[in-house]
Amino acid sequence: MKANFILLVLSVIVGLFAIEIALRIAGYNPLAQMGVSRQVFLRTSNAPMLQYELIPLAVGQGWGTRVSVNSAGFRDREYPIPRNSGYRIIVLGDSITFGFGLANVEDTYPKQLERLLHDYGLTSEVLNFGVAGYDLVNYVGLLEYRGLQFAPDLVVIGYCLNDIGVASPNREYIEGLNVTWGSRLALLVYRSIQPWRIKRWQSHMNSEKVFAETYKDRILSIDKDPVLIEKVKELSREHQIDPSTGDSGMLSWYTSRAHLGTIVYSFDRLRKLSRERGFRVAVMPIPFLSSSQANKWKIVYDILSHECHEFGFEYVDVHPDLEADGWDNLVITPGDRIHPNTRGHSLLAKKLADYVSLISVTGTIVSK
DSSP: OHHHHHHHHHHHHHHHHHHHHHHHHTTOOHHHHHTOOHHHHEEEOOSTTOSEEEOTTOEEEETTEEEEOOTTSSSSOOOOSSOOSSEEEEEEESHHHHTTTOSSGGGSHHHHHHHHHHHTTBOEEEEEEEOTTOOHHHHHHHIIIIIGGGOOSEEEEEEETTTTSOOOOHHHHHHHHHTSTTOHHHHHHHHHHHHHHHHHHHHHHTSHHHHHHHTGGGOOOOTTOHHHHHHHHHHHHHOOOOTTSTTHHHHHHTTOHHHHHHHHHHHHHHHHHHHHHTOEEEEEEEOOSOGGGTTTTHHHHHHHHHHHHHHTOEEOOOHHHHHHHOGGGTBSSTTOSSSBOHHHHHHHHHHHHHHHHHHHTTTOSOBO
16 A cells, blocks of 8 residues: 555656656747746835836846846936936836836837926936836835935826725735746746636735735725715725626725825825925826726726825826827727837826926926
8 A cells, every 4th residue: 555655656746757858848838928927127125115016237128028127226327326417207117117018118108208308308318117017105115115215306106096095915925926946837837727716816906905904004094084985985885896807806905094104194294305305296197098097087086186285295286188199099009008109108297297287387397
């Protein structure tokens, strides 16, 4: 009996080894094939309010684009920390700002904005601090950790509608890949179960109780804001959350006191920084690229606009511009309603350029 068991174990080991060899001979390497080997560009971070960060000077192919991280740890060219004359803008955001799927970083709206401002005759630098998977709290943390040293005059938040929830599994992805030990078979199994793991993980982390406990040090009460509370009630009354729709979970985050508390926390912290360091703050919500979503998120835009007003931030409304151009004209791939193509980024850049030009009337920006 014991001999049979040993023989079975050996047979399994030999079989697994044979599959591993076969996968290698067949050229199976999902990380290379996918071009999204996130652990090449990301590392876990011990910085406050961050779980992971871009690795300075990392270069390669990832997220459907060519990635080159500068020495300061953001996807852009090198900028001197002692600033040049002119106006300096830092743009914070997630994979949209980062430039998911675009040919290169120059296609992103921060870099298009930089060129537009130059064409307008405004001496300015626009630093792209977008990091795929970041949320609102992460933006503020990254600004404190890496951004403030560049002494910005303006901080722009390219706000994705999922920015008040746990939407990115990047840290779990990095840690998960680290336990595959480079095995092709282990990677095959890991990739097979990953979609299920991500869906289950996101649902768990964004449940009210778990989210409130996990991020209790990043949540402030909304009780002192009766207007916000009424808008939340309006959202709850108007929408029956349908779990079968792709964004129903995200919409429900805006009826969650814990999730909304992260906006209050982040904006409060950002306001203090802006007063201490003397920079403006502008928030630009980037809509989902779908006509069916336009009205569904209207109250959410009202919530964000209200919060910007409460904290003294500018609210840059790009929704009408994108809608007028046609949502289908702006998607990077037919199935992706989150990430705009180059045309979409150009509209975002134009809207911001008009806003910055308006500031220049006050004499804040130095002309060339």
